[in-house]
Amino acid sequence: MTNVLLITFTISLLYLGIAHRLLTYIKILAFQGVLLFGIAFIELIQINAVNLTLVLLETIVVKAIAIPLFVNYVMKRNRITRDAEPFVPNFISLIIITLIIIITFILSNAMSDTRISKIYFVVALSTLFTGLYIIVTRSKIITHILGYLVIENGVFILSLAVGNEMPMLVNLGILLDIFASVFLLGIFVNRIGDVLKDVDVDKLKNLKD
């Protein structure tokens, strides 16, 4: 069952590569939150109940509901246009994300550890690199944040791989999630909207040598 969920997660990455509208990105993020809820539920069922509740609540409330709604609110408030404005055509993005997945497959074959199941490693790493790819190929600040959220989902999957042995690490991942998303979104996009009016990375080129 986890395998089905993880593969669906990887397919959602491909969809992320060809999405045009920001709203689609937000919907995919919410969907990924639901998938992570399922994976965490199946994978961590043995850890103690309080901790499990915390993890599950975080995935479903924060990842699947609160953050997407909040990004949507921020977009409306700052009147960000709905297009993601990628620098590269979607077709090429699709090819590159496929390549990322293939390369992580090959990489994972190099590892000789039986404790960590390979599929977690592959999905986590390809999510990570897809997030980085989205950050560098989209021109808006809000897409940088969306890319960062994708990276965090990847890190969360990686922490689930050792979740049974070290539940503390999953909690740390949650801490990272809450800290970074609240901070990046909450304070900054609001302020950037107030001061800069037009939210585009091209506007952030004053500081240089």
Added chain:
Amino acid sequence: MVGIYLAGAFSISGLLFFNRNRVLKYLLIAAFLLLQIGFTVYECLHINTTDLNYFTPDSLGLLLLITLTIISIPAFYHSYVYLGTKQDNPKHTAIYFAAVVALLTSISAAYLSNHIAVTWIFVELTTLSASALIYHRRNNRSLEGTWKYVFVCAISITLVFIGILFLSFSLPGAGADDLSFKNLLVKAPQLNVFWLRLAFIFIFTGFTAKLGLVPMYTAGIDAKDKAPSPAGALLSSVLMNVGFVGIFRSYIVAANSPIHQWANHVIIIAALLSILVATVYMTKVKNIKRMFAYSSIEHSGIIMLGLAAGGVGYYAAILHTILHAFIKSSLFFQQGQIYRIYQSKSIYDVGNYFKYNVTGSMVILLGFFFATAMPPSGLFISEFMIFRSLFESDYLWILIVVMLLLTIIIWAFGKNIFKLLFTPPVDFKEDGLERIKPAESISQFILLGLVVYLGLNPPQEFVTLIQEAIKSLPH
């Protein structure tokens, strides 16, 4: 005691945030300073006793904690001067002081933590409080600097987290959930090499954002430039040491495992690239604050070279870290006075500083000599030891390249500093200039004096502490 300190300091920070009364503000700051000094003294007396399970004042943590306490006193004084001259809005002042207190507290806790995850949490908190300081002026450029700093730090903190996950994969056997540095050091020879390599490279890359090395150095430069100068002094001294602590402690684990040589090569590549980047930017940078920030990049590169070369280099790396913190903070404190006279940070607008502020010029001149490691600066000793260790460990070519680059840095640094001190400025109106009290430079002289004292005639306790800190590294 750690519990009392953290609770006390964070509640002082919270009170400062909500307080608008002037007298109460100074009382709270005085209370924090007393708490910080008391805490440092207490930890000095209780070396190597674990507190709250996750905090152990070992020799490295203690050395850096003392450095932090020494720098924090002038930092508050200069913040007082800075905010006093500016007629700032009380809300912004309150946020500024609350952020400084929170920053100093989380840095102290990060120094002392003996568990990599706890270090990680407090490094996260330093990002949070530092960004409030960078945003202090609330204009477009400081917003840009803050945004870049937060984003790069968020990415690098994620990288450190991935590194911690890989580190947990590398532990032999299931059920071993202890990620304290002590346990990792004991298990170091049995760690899985594949995961350990991945872990080291991710943790190293993540902490470079704080220490200021290639690849994540960029955010730190903008941050030090945009933060008010007393805050810039903290960012370029004690906050950089947090990155050093993170890298040093994980390097100890790597050095005792089979990947020691490989880790050395990673560090040398990052260090050489950092010195190269610092050289390139030093020759073209026109902003005095950014120039100081690039000089910090150069020094952290040198520190990392000392670590990679081994032998006497380990000792020199820690000495260099501490002395560099004193020198760079005094230069940044002094920069605040330059800005008050010329109202500009650009090298084109300044000049003839000796005429307007003699004591300040002396600090700048001495600071320049000290930062470029000329005798009697203590950095001369540590840099000399690092070069010797590079020579002894057969890194001759690296040594030659580094020396060439350092020569260019001295030239570029000197060119700008002498322009500031002696060349008359263009279109500068002298009337109505603010007289700067010579007393405001006393703290800088004390810090620079400490550099000479610790470099040339280190007290025995200081030497013992450094030797304790490096004793688990292979010789």
